[in-house]
Amino acid sequence: MKSQNFSRELGSAFGSPIGMAQAPVELDGSVGEGGGQILRTSLALSLITGKPFHLRHIRARRSRPGLQPQHLASVRAAAAVGQAALKGASKGSTDLVFEPGPVAAGNYHFAIGTAGATGLVLHTVYLPLALAEGFSTVTIEGGTHVPHSPCFHFLELTWRGYLGLLGLTLDLTMRRPGFYPRGGGLIQASIQPVSQIQALNLAQLTLERKIAGFSAAAGLPEHVRRRQADRARQGLRALDCDVHLVEETWQGGPGSVLGLQVHTGPVPTFFFSLGERGKPAERVADEAVHEVRAFLEADPPAMDGHSADQILLPLALAPGPSRFAVAALTQHTLTNARVICAFVDRTIKCHGQVGEAGVVEVL
Numbered sequence: 001m002k003s004q005n006f007s008r009e010l011g012s013a014f015g016s017p018i019g020m021a022q023a024p025v026e027l028d029g030s031v032g033e034g035g036g037q038i039l040r041t042s043l044a045l046s047l048i049t050g051k052p053f054h055l056r057h058i059r060a061r062r063s064r065p066g067l068q069p070q071h072l073a074s075v076r077a078a079a080a081v082g083q084a085a086l087k088g089a090s091k092g093s094t095d096l097v098f099e100p101g102p103v104a105a106g107n108y109h110f111a112i113g114t115a116g117a118t119g120l121v122l123h124t125v126y127l128p129l130a131l132a133e134g135f136s137t138v139t140i141e142g143g144t145h146v147p148h149s150p151c152f153h154f155l156e157l158t159w160r161g162y163l164g165l166l167g168l169t170l171d172l173t174m175r176r177p178g179f180y181p182r183g184g185g186l187i188q189a190s191i192q193p194v195s196q197i198q199a200l201n202l203a204q205l206t207l208e209r210k211i212a213g214f215s216a217a218a219g220l221p222e223h224v225r226r227r228q229a230d231r232a233r234q235g236l237r238a239l240d241c242d243v244h245l246v247e248e249t250w251q252g253g254p255g256s257v258l259g260l261q262v263h264t265g266p267v268p269t270f271f272f273s274l275g276e277r278g279k280p281a282e283r284v285a286d287e288a289v290h291e292v293r294a295f296l297e298a299d300p301p302a303m304d305g306h307s308a309d310q311i312l313l314p315l316a317l318a319p320g321p322s323r324f325a326v327a328a329l330t331q332h333t334l335t336n337a338r339v340i341c342a343f344v345d346r347t348i349k350c351h352g353q354v355g356e357a358g359v360v361e362v363l
Contacts, residue, residue: 002351002352002353003349003350003351003352004334004337004349004350005347005348005349005350006334006337006338006340006341006347006348006349006350007341007346007347007348022052024051024052024053024054024097024099025042025046025051025052025053025054025342025343026053026054026056027042027053027054027055027056027339027342028055028056028057029055029056029057029058029059029060029094030057030060030061031335031338032331032334032335032338033061033331033332033334033335034059034060034061034062034335035059035061035062035332035335036059036062036070036071036074036120037309037332037335037336037339038055038058038335038339039055039058039059039067039071039074039075039096040074040120040123040124041313041336041339041340042055042098042339042343043074043075043078043098043124044078044123044124044125044127044128044313045313045339045340045343045344046078046082046084046098046100046343047078047081047082047084047100047103047125047128048103048127048128048131048317049343049344050100051100051343052097052098052099052100053097053098053343054095054096054097054098055095055096055097055098056094056095057094057095058071058093058094058095058096059071059094060094065094066091066092066093066094067089067090067091067092067093067094067096068091068092068116069091069112069113069114069116070112070114070116070117070120070121070142070143071116072089072090072091073110073111073112073113073116073121073140073142074120074121074124074125075089075096075098076089076110077108077110077121077124077125077140078098078100078124078125078128079098080108080110081103081104081106081108081125081128081129081132082100082101082102082103082104082128083100083101083102083104084098084099084100084101085098085099085101086098086099103128103129103131103132104132105129105132105133105134105135105136105193106134106136107136107137107139108125108136108137108138108139109138109139109140109141110138110139110140110141111140111141111142112140112141112142112143112183113142114142114143114183115142115143115146115178115179115180115181115182115183115184116142116143116146116183117142117143117146117148117149117150118140118141118142118143118144118152118178118185118186118187119144119149119150119151119152119154119155119187120149120150121140121142122138122140122155122187122189123310125138126138126168126170126189126191127168127313127314127317129191130168130170130191130192130193130194131193131194131317132193133193134193135190135191135192135193136190136191136193137188137189137190137191138188138189138191139186139187139188139189140186140187140188140189141178141183141184141185141186142178142183142185143178143179143180143183143185144174144176144177144178144179144185144186144187145177145178145179145185145255145257145272145274146178146179146180146183146274147180147274147276150306150310151257151259151272151274152172152174152177152185152187153259153270153272154270154272154306155172156172156174157261157268157270158267158268158269158270158304158306158307159307159310160172161266161267161268162200162267162303162307162310162311163311163314164267165198165200165202165266165267166197166198166199166200166311166314166315166318167194167196167197167198168192168194168197168314169191169192169194170189170190170191170192171189171190172187172188172189173187173188173189174186174187175187175188176251176252177216177218177250177251177252177253177255178252179218179252179253179254179255179256179257179274180255180274180276182252182253182254182255184252185252196318196319197314197315197317197318198318199315199318199319199320199321199322199362200311200315200318200322200323200324201322201323201324202266202303202323202324202325203300203323203324203325204300204301204302204325205264205265205266205267205269205300205301205302205303206264206265206266206301207262207263207264207265207296207301208263208264209239209240209241209242209263209296210241210242210243210244210262210263211236211241211242211243211244211245211260211261211262211263211292212244212245212260212261212263213232213244213245213246213258213259213260213261214245214246214247214248214257214258214259215228215229215232215245215246215247215248215256215257215258215259215285216247216248216249216250216256216257216258216259217248217249217250217253217255217256217275218249218250218251218252218253218254218255218256219252219253219254219255220253220254220255220256220275222249223281224256224275224281225247225248225249225256225281226247227280227281227282227285228256228258228275228281228282228284228285229245229247229258229285230285231281231282231285231286231289232245232258232260232285232288232289233245235285235286235289235293236260236289236292239289239292239293239296241292241296255274255275256274256275256281256284257272257273257274257275257284258272258273258284258285258288259271259272259288260272260288260289260291260292262292262295262296264301267307269295269303269304269307271288271291271292271295271304272288273285273287273288273291294327294328295327298327298328298357299357300325301327302324302325302326302327302357303324303325303326303327304326304327304328305326305327305328305329305330305332305333306330306332308324308326308329308330308333308360309330309332309333309336312333312336312337312340312348312360312362313336313340315362316340316344316346316348316362317344318362321361321362321363322361322362323359323360323361323362324359324360325357325358325359326352326357326358326359326360327357328355328356328357328358329350329352329353329354329355329356329357329358329360330354330355331354333350333360334350334354337350346362346363347362347363348360348361348362348363349361349363
């Protein structure tokens with residue numbers, strides 16, 4: 001099994017240990033996954049550690065490099081909660097300097113202005129606020145169900161569940177949905193302060209072949225949600241699963257989503273697929289069922305790859321070691337490990353090949 005070891009002591013393409021208190025951490029946004037995650041993790045850790053950073057080549061591996069509206073929203077949200085000074089915070093910028101101040105708990109409202117992912121802005125600020133003194137609420141306007149981002153229901157069911165195992169308490173509410181390209185969604189998060197994050201040791205999940213979920217459409221004919229649900233039921237029953245899906249009509253849109261919750265413990269595992277112009281409802285269902293099938297084939301059952309990526313940051317701040325199995329190791333997780341080790345004195349070992357089952361250790 002291939003193993004990748006990330007350690008601040010060893011240095012990396014993201015920089016070496018800080019020599020002076022005000023020397024910025026130098027980061028290269030073209031390394032590894034090369035997307036917006038490098039930015040979000042850097043912003044969060046800068047607020048938490050008090051270390052400024054300089055990020056160049058932002059989103060260099062994307063078709064539209066540089067800061068786009070949802071990334072700018074994350075930068076500005078981080079600057080607001082941490083009273084930070086900015087240089088290069090403009091649309092299309094590929095170079096950013098971020099100098100944090102003290103993080104203040106409070107009530108915050110951020111509007112992305114597009115269908116940019118509300119969940120990714122939340123990922124940027126939730127942990128600095130949880131570690132601040134006092135209760136916080138965060139309201140974010142934008143996209144709740146958009147491509148290449150965790151949808152609201154994943155955040156509510158799976159992400160929030162894993163954070164709970166670490167002692168982090170968030171309450172999430174979707175006031176209205178927002179699909180690409182119109183956006184218009186709104187989520188609210190209530191964040192409880194935490195004094196210490198808990199480590200995690202999770203060798204495998206418990207698994208029942210029971211699937212609950214929903215097929216929802218907004219601003220589209222009723223047959224869309226019905227066809228999504230019918231096709232998903234057919235595919236899941238072929239996997240020998242007990243299936244319970246409800247059909248829902250949402251306000252707003254246009255857009256559709258199929259969400260499937262696998263009964264795993266200690267946290268449910270959520271998968272979803274989104275509709276788009278010219279994409280048949282049956283294909284929406286097939287995509288979500290394919291993800292469930294791949295997950296069920298993992299032996300033993302293990303944490304999904306998205307969750308592994310997202311809990312790595314808080315685990316790096318927990319005292320003591322953590323170790324968990326993952327159903328599919330992702331390039332996002334490897335990149336996140338590199339960024340984290342540029343800011344904090346931890347060693348992160350990722351055992352396995354990208355796309356295959358693996359084990360992650362935070363030492």
